[in-house]
Amino acid sequence: MNIINVKRYRIKKVRKVKKIHYIKIGAEIVAVTWKVYYAYMRPVWREAKRAAVRMEKEISYDLMLENGSDLEYENQKMVDDIAVTNVLIEKLRRVLPKLTDEDRFWINELYFKYNSERAVGRAYSIPRKTISYRMRKIIEKIKNFL
Numbered sequence: 001m002n003i004i005n006v007k008r009y010r011i012k013k014v015r016k017v018k019k020i021h022y023i024k025i026g027a028e029i030v031a032v033t034w035k036v037y038y039a040y041m042r043p044v045w046r047e048a049k050r051a052a053v054r055m056e057k058e059i060s061y062d063l064m065l066e067n068g069s070d071l072e073y074e075n076q077k078m079v080d081d082i083a084v085t086n087v088l089i090e091k092l093r094r095v096l097p098k099l100t101d102e103d104r105f106w107i108n109e110l111y112f113k114y115n116s117e118r119a120v121g122r123a124y125s126i127p128r129k130t131i132s133y134r135m136r137k138i139i140e141k142i143k144n145f146l
Helices: 034-057 061-067 071-098 101-112 117-124 128-145
Strands: 021-025 028-032
Touching: 021 034, 028 034, 071 128, 101 117, 101 128, 117 128
Parallel strands: none
Antiparallel strands: 021 028
16 A cells, blocks of 8 residues: 655745834824835935935035035145145255265165165165165254254
8 A cells, every 4th residue: 555645734824014104294293004105205215325326426516515525624734735845845955965975876766766775775785774774864864954
């Protein structure tokens, strides 16, 4: 006798829990269905997403004014930095002639030609630490002259 084991599955109906949504109309809070809530909130969500994307991608003067950014203050900082840099460059121009030819040579190799200490050391067969030591001494001289 063939016995076939048949498992019976009990199918349960899943009850949907109706969630109550609230929207604010004027000063009154009203309970509404999901469809009404969705129709009411959809433009609000769309505008919030549009604003977020706009913040990521767009940089405009109007947007900065909306967000309260003070563009004039940022430009003022840049002008101050440029002025300080120009003063330091002028002081450096006065100090460089006071240095020895060898000191100017090392400054030229490392700062104006943008070579690394390692590259200059290889080119002139000098250890990198020696070049680093010489540059520290040159910088101390410059500070003393200023």
